[in-house]
Amino acid sequence: MLISCNNKGCLKGSSALLKEDTMEVICQECGLPITNISDSMKRALKSFGQIVRSNERKASLLHCRSCRANRDIVLDQNNNTVCKICYSPITITPAFKMTMEEAGSGFERIDTSKQKTTKK
Known part of the structure; x- marks a missing residue:
């Protein structure tokens, strides 16, 4: 799912990932949290498997x-x-x-x- 980053200097669209422990959505371009994401969008990211995985x-x-x-x-x-x-x-x-x-x-x-x- 393509999500637009709202961080200054980035403002790009990327397949953002959900960090399950903090429930933050992380931009894959700049690595910073995206703040304007609703709870329903976070649930959708989780159900699609777009989560940060531990290496x-x-x-x-x-x-x-x-x-x-x-x-x-x-x-x-x-x-x-x-x-x-x-x-x-x-x-x-x-x-x-x-x-x-x-x-x-x-x-x-x-x-x-x-x-x-x-x-x-």
């Missing part, structure tokens, strides 16, 4: 039940795998853990005893 794809992203999203995993002070964001435990097989260490990507280590976590 980050890591092998160590696993589903965290607390965050309800795919997150990077790290090791705590007890060598347990935890979510990098909320520090909830994530269970993985020893074979997967060994494969990650052999691949060279390894795991970042953090000390969760000093981190404050909130329980829901």
Whole structure:
């Protein structure tokens, strides 16, 4: 869907993309948010699949039940795998853990005893 950018210096028509987390429409020509887009147009962009997609794809992203999203995993002070964001435990097989260490990507280590976590 062709949308006109309202940013000074751009003012071009492009296939704008919807940023789902902030619900902003981004111009593909200048990279700035377009401000005069209605909610119904944003829903149309989403239904047409014109959304900003993340280029980050890591092998160590696993589903965290607390965050309800795919997150990077790290090791705590007890060598347990935890979510990098909320520090909830994530269970993985020893074979997967060994494969990650052999691949060279390894795991970042953090000390969760000093981190404050909130329980829901």
